[in-house]
Amino acid sequence: MDTDRTGEWSKGLVMVYTGNGKGKTTAALGLALRQIGWGRRVLFIQFMKSKDNVYGERMAAEKYLPLLEMEQYGQDEFVDLSSPGDRDAALAAAAMKRASEGLSSGEYGLVVLDEINVAAACGLVEVEDVLALIAKRPPHVDLVLTGRYCPDAIMAKADMVSEVREIKHHYAKGVPARKGIEF
Ligand code: ATP
Numbered sequence: 001m002d003t004d005r006t007g008e009w010s011k012g013l014v015m016v017y018t019g020n021g022k023g024k025t026t027a028a029l030g031l032a033l034r035q036i037g038w039g040r041r042v043l044f045i046q047f048m049k050s051k052d053n054v055y056g057e058r059m060a061a062e063k064y065l066p067l068l069e070m071e072q073y074g075q076d077e078f079v080d081l082s083s084p085g086d087r088d089a090a091l092a093a094a095a096m097k098r099a100s101e102g103l104s105s106g107e108y109g110l111v112v113l114d115e116i117n118v119a120a121a122c123g124l125v126e127v128e129d130v131l132a133l134i135a136k137r138p139p140h141v142d143l144v145l146t147g148r149y150c151p152d153a154i155m156a157k158a159d160m161v162s163e164v165r166e167i168k169h170h171y172a173k174g175v176p177a178r179k180g181i182e183f
């Protein structure tokens with residue numbers, strides 16, 4: 001098949017999924033699947049999510065997708081966005097360090113920084129540090145940043161920004177988070 005139609009790998013893109021509707025993390029997972037189909041390794045770093053939680057996507061990676069590495073850097077409890085704690089900050093710093101190493105290693109075709117926009121918006125990570133990550137990525141690496149409230153400075157550096165807007169969500173009529181749908 002002609003791969004040129006989709007461009008050279010050397011023209012990596014920076015893509016943002018933001019907004020208040022459902023579908024940002026799952027969009028990033030969809031891109032991960034596409035890249036894996038082309039034999040590219042994917043590093044999927046999740047800010048503010050806990051290793052102790054069960055996620056269908058992580059089980060899928062462990063069981064069926066050796067090219068997909070998923071890592072969580074967060075606590076069990078939700079982060080208080082108005083005043084994140086020291087533990088939250090330490091975990092976010094560890095996630096940034098791993099993101100930086102993973103990007104500059106050049107080993108991954110796609111790096112996903114899931115919920116990093118929220119971490120930047122609430123001050124858990126510095127917007128400047130996110131911009132530095134974007135600037136230093138090798139040209140063949142595609143980079144995806146997800147999460148609500150994406151700071152303008154990050155969107156300005158992206159090649160693609162999609163805002164998922166809530167029209168309705170089952171949560172509003174009392175449907176709790178469900179396996180296979182939310183996790
Ligand atoms: P998904 O992981 O399903 O793609 P998301 O990444 O777009 O969703 P987040 O903003 O990261 O959503 O929110 C995390 C969780 O909150 C998800 O499990 C999602 O189902 C839920 N959620 C997303 N949007 C809404 C909403 N508008 N109302 C209530 N819950 C929501």
Ligand code: MG
Pocket residue numbers: 024025026115146147
């Ligand atoms: Mg999400």
